[in-house]
Amino acid sequence: MSARVRIKDIAEKVGVSTALVSYVMNGKEKEKRVGQDIVKKIREAAGELNYQPNRIAQSLRTGSTKTIGLIVADIAIPFFGQLARVIEDEASKNGFTVIIGSSDEDAIKQGSLIDTFSYRQVDGLIIVPSDGTADQIAALVKQGMPLVLMDRYFPELETCHVCLDNYKASYEAVNHLISQGYQQITMIAYRSGMIHMHERIRGYREAMAAANFANYIKVLEVPYSFSRTETENSIEKCINGNKEIDALLFATNSLTTAGLNYINKMGIKVPDEIGIVGYDGNEAFDFFYAPITIVEQPLNEIGTKSVNTLISLMNDPDKIVRFDLSHSLNIRKSSR
Template identity: 75%
Template sequence: MGNRVRIKDIATKVGVSTALVSYVLNGKEKEKRVGNELVKKIREAAIELNYQPNQIARSLRNGSTKTIGLIVADIAIPFFGQLARVIEDEAAKSGYTLILGSSDEDANKQNSLINTLSHRQVDGLIIVPADGTCNQIANLQKRGMPIVLMDRYFPELNVSHVCLNNYQASYEAVGHLIKKGFQQIGMIAYQSGMIHMRERIGGYRKAMETANLSEYIKVIEIPYHFTRIQTEKTIEQFLDDNKEIEALLFATNSLTTAGLNFINKKGIKVPDQMGIVGYDGNEAFDFFYAPITIVEQPLAEIGTKSVNVLTDLISDPTKIIKYDLSHFLNIRNSSS
C-alpha cells in the first residue's frame, strides 16, 4: 500500500493546513468554524483522492485503538467460535474490532498472547482464562487493563466476569435425572482447577447429596490434552470399573461426543441402559438415535454482556461487574 493519501495531501491540494482538513473530516467544521466553501472543497478532495484515514496514527495520538483482544481456549471449538461471532458483532456496534488469540488452556501461551495484545494497545481484553493464570490476570488488572473474564473466573480475584451459573446448572441437570428415576449417576468432567469445572462437579455432588445418593457419587476427571482415543479409553475404563452406573452427566460438548461415540460402539442403549445429559448442544447430537438432553448456555447473552461490560470498564476502569447467567435445560429423549 505504497501510495497512501494522507491528510497532508488533501491539505496541499485544497491549499489549507492539515488542521482544517482534520476538523472537517471529523465533522467538527461547525465547532471549529470552518468556511462553507472550504468544507465543500475538502470533502470533495478527500473523495477525489480516495483518502483512507490511518487508524494507527490516530490511535497513537488518541491513546485508544478501538480494538478488543479476545483470548479463548481454541477458536476451532464451535462453542468459542460462536461466542467470538457474537462478540464480533456486538463490538462492531461500538466501533471496536477484534484481535484474536487461542490459548489452548495453556498458561504460557496465554501469557504471551496477553503480552502481544497489550503491546498492540488493545483498549481491553475478554479472556477465557486458562488454569493457573490467576497471577497473570491480577497483574493485568493492577496495570490498569480493562478485563472481562468469560466462561470462568477466579473467585479469589475481584475481576469482572460473565459466566454461567454452573453450580445451579449441574444441580438442576442431575435433579432432572433423579426425578426421571436414575440413581447411580456418574459424571465425566475435565481435570481442571478452574471454577467452572469445580462448580459443575460441585452442583452434581450437591444434587446427589440432597437426594441421599452420596454413596453413588462417581466422578472422573480427564486431562484436557488427552486425545479423542485416550478420552474414550478412559471413559471405557471408568464404566468398566463402575458397571452399576445408570446415567452420565458430561461436563462439556467434546466429552459428550467422545462418550456417545464409545456408548455407540459398545451398543449400550440410551436411555434404557444409560441416561445422558451433556453440556452445550451440537448438531451432532440430533443424529444420535436418542436426542440428547442438553444444558444450554445463553451464548448470545454471554457474548453481548461481555462486550458491554468491557466497554463500561473502558470508560470507567474502577467498575467491577459480575454476571452469573442461567442455563436452559433442553430435555430430550436421552434422559427419560
C-alpha cells in the same frame, strides 16, 4: 500499493492546513469554527480522493486502537467459534475490531498471547482464562488493562466476568435426571482447578445429596488432553465394568463427544441402559440415535455482555460487574 491518500493530500488540494481537514473529518467543524465553504470543499476533496484515515497513525496519537483482544481455549471448538462470532459482531457494532488467539488451555501460550496483544496496544481484553493463570490476570488488573473474563473466573481476584451459573445448571440437570427415574448418576468432568468445573461438580453433588443419593455420588475427573482418543480411553477405563451407573452427566462438550463414542462402540443403549445429559449444544448430538439432552448456554447474551462490559470498563475502569447467567435445559431423548 498505489499511494495512500493522507490528510496532507487533501489539505494541499483544498489549500488549507491539515488541522482543518482533521477537524472536518472528525465532525468537529462546529466546535472548531471551520468556515462552511471550506467544510464543503474538504468533504468533496476527501470524497474524490477516497480518503480513509490511517488507523495506525490515529492510534499512535490518540492512544486508542479500537481493538479488542479475545483469548479463547481454541477457536476451532464450535462453542468458542460461536462465541467469537457474537463478539465480533457486537464489537463491530461499537467500532471495534477483534483479534483472536487460542490458548489451548495452556498457561504459557496464554501468557504470550497476552503479551502479543498488549504490545499491539489493544484497548481491552476478553479472556477465557486457563488453569493456573491467576497471576497473569492479576498482573493485567494491576496494569489497569480493561479486562473481562468469560466462561470462568478467579474468585480471589477483583475482575469483571460473564459466565454461566454452573452450579445451578448442574443442579437442575441432575434434578431432571432424577425426575426421570435415574439414581446412580455419575459425573464426568475435567480435572481442573478452575471455578466453572468446581461449580459444575458442586451442583451435581448437592443435587444428589438433596435427593438422598449421596451414596451414589461419583465424579470421574479426566485429565485435559487434545487427543480425543486419550480422553476416550480415560472415560472407558472408568465406566468399564462399572455396573452401578444408570446415568451420566458430562461436564463439557468434548467429554460428551468422547463418551458417546465409547457408548456407541460398546453398544450401550441410550436412554434405557444409561441416561445422558451433556453441556453445550452441538450439531453432533442431534444426530446421535437418541438426541442428547443438553445444558445450553446463552451464547448471544454471554458474547454481547462481555463486549459491552469491556467497553464500559474502558470508560469507567473501576466499575466491577459480574454476570452469572442462566442456562436452559434442552431436554431430548437421551434422558427419558
